[in-house]
Amino acid sequence: MDAMTTPFDPARFLPDDLLARIRERAVAHDRDNTFPQDDLDELRAAGYLGILVPTDRGGAGLTLAEASILQQRLAGAAPATALAINMHLVWTGVAKVLQDRGIDDLAFVQRGAAAGEVFAFGISEAGNDLVLFGSDTEARPGADGGYSFTGTKIFTSLAPVWDHLGVHGLDTTSPDAPRMVFAFLDRTDAVVTRDDWDTLGMRGTQSRTTELHGATAPAERVVRRLAPGPQPDPLVFGIFAVFEILLASVYTGVARRALDLAVQTAHARRSKKSGTTYANDPDIRWRIADMAIAYDALPPQLAGLSTDVDTRVDHGARWFSLLAGVKHRAVTMAKSVVDDAILVGGGSSYSAHSELSRLYRDVLAGMFHPSDPESAHSAAATAWLGPVSS
Structure with missing residues (x-):
C-alpha cells in the first residue's frame, strides 16, 4: 500500500545535521533531567511523527522495517529521545499493523500523528x-x-x-x-x-x-x-510486535554508537608501552571484534522480524517467543557491548562528561522494559517445550 518508489534513505528522514544537534543537546537533557523539547519540535517539523502513517493520510508510508532502521539511527544520537519517540511510534505502528490486516480502528491515530499530535x-x-x-x-x-x-x-x-x-x-x-x-x-x-x-x-x-x-x-x-489473559486479537499482537521490535531497535542503536566510540578511541589512544595506538593492541582488537560480532547479529534479526510483520507472515504461536527473544537479545547484547566499550575507553570513560558514561547508564533501562528476562525465557520454553504439565 505504501511501498517507497525510491530506495530507502535513512538520511532523508534523519539527516546528519539534525542528528548532530540532537546529540549535542542530549548532554544537557541528561544532566538537567529535562525533556528534549527541541528534539521533538525538529522531529515533528521533519514529519517524523508520521513515518509509519500511510501517504494517503499525510504520512511518509514507511514500513516497520524502515522505522526500525531509523530508530537505531536516532538512538545513536540520543537514546532517551529515541526511546521517548518510540512510545508514540508504537501506536502509529499498531495502527499500521491493523490497517494492513483490513482493520481500520486506529485511523484517528494516523491522522493525528500526521498532523503532529503526540500519542503516548x-x-x-x-x-x-x-x-x-x-x-x-x-x-x-x-x-x-x-x-x-x-x-x-x-x-x-x-x-x-x-x-x-x-x-x-x-x-x-x-x-x-x-x-x-x-x-x-x-x-x-x-x-x-x-x-x-x-x-x-x-x-x-x-x-x-x-x-x-x-x-x-x-x-x-x-x-x-x-477477555483478560493471552488471546490472539490483532490489537494485542500489534502492540506486542511493534513495541518489542522498536524497543530492540533503540538498544541496538545504542550498541552501535558504543561500538563506533570504541573504534574511535582505539585509533586515538596511544600506548606508552608499545608506542603505537591501541588499535594495534591484540587484546583491544579481540575485544572490539567480540563487540562487533555480537552487534552484527541484531540488525538482520530486526530486519527479518519487522519484515515478517510488514508482509503478514504467520508464525502462529511462535510469534510471542520470537518477539520477546529479539528484545531480550538486543538489550543483553547492548549492555555487553557498552561494558566493553567502557573498557576500551579506559579511565576517561568513567568521567560524567563522557558520552560512554551516559550510554552506560542509559543502556541499563533495557532490562526493565517488557518483556523482562523471565518472561522472554518463559515464552521461549513454552514455544519449544509446550506448557508446563499439571
Missing part, C-alpha cells in the same frame, strides 16, 4: 506482570458507550507533551465482565502527571507517573473490549 503509551502499572493481559486500573462503563479510567500508570514516556494517552483498564461491572478495555484519553484535569522522573539513565524520556481520576474516553476512542 499508558499501559505499565507497578507490580502488574500481566502487562497487556490484566490491569489494576478500573475501567467503568458510561451510558454512552464511553469509559472512565481510575488508576495509576508508571513509566509514561513523553509525559510533559503528549496529546493523547493510550491506556487499558479492567471492566468488572458490565454484564459480560471481566473485560480488558483499551482506549485513548485526552489530557484533562482528570489526568495528573507527577513530576517524579529522576533516574539513573534515560532521563530525557521524562517517563513520569500518571494518575487517572475518572479520566474519560468517549465511545469512538474505545478501541477494544477483550
